[in-house]
Amino acid sequence: MSFIQRCHERADYVGAWVLNQGIGIWRFLQLLLWTSRAFIRFQWLARIAVTNVVIRQLYFTGVQSLIWIIVMALCIGALTVYNIAVFARSVQDLSLIGRLINTLLVQEIAPVVVVLFLLVRSGVAVVTEIGHMQARGEDIFLHSLGISLFEYIYLPRALAFAISGVILTFIFVVVSIWFGGLFLSWMYVLNFSEFLVEVQRGTEFTEVVSMFLKGLFYPLLSCMVLIDQGRCVGLDPNQIPVRVSSAVMGVMMMVIILDAIGLLL
Amino acid sequence: MTAIDDELHWHDLTLCHQTLASGHISQGERVRFIMHEKLQKELLATFFLCPFSQYCSSPKVWLDHQHEHLSSGSAEFCAQVGCMIRERGLLANLSLKENLLLPFLYANQRKSLQQAEKNLHQVAHFLGIEDQLNEKAGNRPIYMHGLMSLGHCLLKKTSIVIAQDLYLGMQAEYATKFHRKVLKTLKILNPGVLYLTSSKSNQSELSFDRSYHLTCDMDVNMERS
Numbered sequence: 001m002s003f004i005q006r007c008h009e010r011a012d013y014v015g016a017w018v019l020n021q022g023i024g025i026w027r028f029l030q031l032l033l034w035t036s037r038a039f040i041r042f043q044w045l046a047r048i049a050v051t052n053v054v055i056r057q058l059y060f061t062g063v064q065s066l067i068w069i070i071v072m073a074l075c076i077g078a079l080t081v082y083n084i085a086v087f088a089r090s091v092q093d094l095s096l097i098g099r100l101i102n103t104l105l106v107q108e109i110a111p112v113v114v115v116l117f118l119l120v121r122s123g124v125a126v127v128t129e130i131g132h133m134q135a136r137g138e139d140i141f142l143h144s145l146g147i148s149l150f151e152y153i154y155l156p157r158a159l160a161f162a163i164s165g166v167i168l169t170f171i172f173v174v175v176s177i178w179f180g181g182l183f184l185s186w187m188y189v190l191n192f193s194e195f196l197v198e199v200q201r202g203t204e205f206t207e208v209v210s211m212f213l214k215g216l217f218y219p220l221l222s223c224m225v226l227i228d229q230g231r232c233v234g235l236d237p238n239q240i241p242v243r244v245s246s247a248v249m250g251v252m253m254m255v256i257i258l259d260a261i262g263l264l265l
Numbered sequence: 266m267t268a269i270d271d272e273l274h275w276h277d278l279t280l281c282h283q284t285l286a287s288g289h290i291s292q293g294e295r296v297r298f299i300m301h302e303k304l305q306k307e308l309l310a311t312f313f314l315c316p317f318s319q320y321c322s323s324p325k326v327w328l329d330h331q332h333e334h335l336s337s338g339s340a341e342f343c344a345q346v347g348c349m350i351r352e353r354g355l356l357a358n359l360s361l362k363e364n365l366l367l368p369f370l371y372a373n374q375r376k377s378l379q380q381a382e383k384n385l386h387q388v389a390h391f392l393g394i395e396d397q398l399n400e401k402a403g404n405r406p407i408y409m410h411g412l413m414s415l416g417h418c419l420l421k422k423t424s425i426v427i428a429q430d431l432y433l434g435m436q437a438e439y440a441t442k443f444h445r446k447v448l449k450t451l452k453i454l455n456p457g458v459l460y461l462t463s464s465k466s467n468q469s470e471l472s473f474d475r476s477y478h479l480t481c482d483m484d485v486n487m488e489r490s
Contacts, residue, residue, distance in 0.1 A: 043373075047371055137306060137350065138353060144367055147371045157281045235306070
């Protein structure tokens with residue numbers, strides 16, 4: 001094969017890859033647009049069928065995850081807070097405790113752990129469910145009943161992820177800080193009230209807002225990526241595992257990129 | 266003013282690089298399309314997925330309903346056109362009652378919901394599922410999917426029904442039972458029927474006014490038999 005032919009092949013490959021990515025982004029934006037439109041119209045609030053699905057999804061995604069999030073917050077929170085306090089004492093600067101807890105635990109660890117947990121626990125189910133619906137032609141069935149998939153299938157899942165995400169992140173932060181503080185005082189590293197004073201001192205309003213925004217948008221956008229991949233299954237059920245793995249990878253990459261962008265901004 | 270019958274129209278539909286010439290189905294008429302299952306799905310998508318999919322570039326399917334022009338895929342269109350897709354008559358995570366009432370619970374029109382709830386037991390009795398209404402649907406045989414589709418048509422009182430190979434894969438005794446219920450329903454509603462099938466032999470045992478054969482080969486055109 002000549003050099004020119006090899007160049008042509010590579011150009012073809014790169015061109016096809018760029019086009020595929022472009023189509024994927026366009027499809028994702030369309031999904032986002034139609035789902036946002038369904039949300040903004042607020043007709044879903046008056047539809048009993050949709051509100052039932054929203055409540056069910058909130059229960060599966062949020063309520064059933066609560067115990068796991070608390071367990072993770074106890075373990076991760078205690079470890080993080082303990083290590084931060086020990087480090088702060090070793091450099092003899094206790095003001096670092098509050099600053100580091102807010103920068104690391106509140107802003108970074110909590111939203112990322114919650115979104116990864118939701119991804120593993122509910123995200124895979126979302127892709128599989130929507131993929132099966134596609135493969136079995138249930139989308140046409142629902143449309144034939146005059147039911148919009150954006151309102152009945154996608155919106156409830158996105159809402160459940162967003163609402164559960166923000167609440168679970170908040171719970172994660174509160175539990176981990178409180179338990180971390182108790183753990184420190186139990187280990188005679190720092191008095192509990194002293195610890196709380198340091199945390200309060202190091203807390204800034206913008207950091208709390210950032211935690212809530214991340215807790216809201218990371219799960220929401222993750223859910224949209226999962227739905228998008230589920231919709232790509234088409235009529236071939238063999239595509240389901242392929243789409244599940246690409247959805248999981250997609251969400252992880254998206255969270256890392258968003259986090260990096262957030263850091264730069 | 267006399268009521269005008271509903272008519273389902275299509276205009277030069279392109280399926281598998283072939284054009285299905287413009288035509289229509291009136292109430293009481295029975296038309297059969299013989300085509301590959303893939304084409305059936307494409308056609309169903311054209312009827313119901315518009316305007317949400319790539320199948321719908323321009324409004325090529327519509328329903329003339331009481332001097333109104335209802336575009337395919339719209340909520341109004343779906344309310345008037347019944348759809349009986351083979352093995353797609355219910356959602357597994359809902360009860361049979363919720364399945365039957367689903368379009369009305371979604372539409373959020375109190376009057377039609379009340380009417381549907383009023384008619385529900387009568388329809389369930391007709392379908393023979395009165396005792397199972399509160400059971401979770403789960404995995405059900407083709408027969409039950411067919412019954413639920415029939416139930417939707419009866420509750421919506423549709424003027425046009427689009428059905429896809431309903432009897433395929435149904436056990437003989439259930440097929441006979443189902444056929445009786447279908448005939449009764451057609452007698453009650455007198456709808457226009459568009460029957461999609463992949464088989465030339467008439468398994469449905471319905472009499473058709475017109476029959477179209479659409480093949481996917483490039484050299485064979487649509488034949489009107």
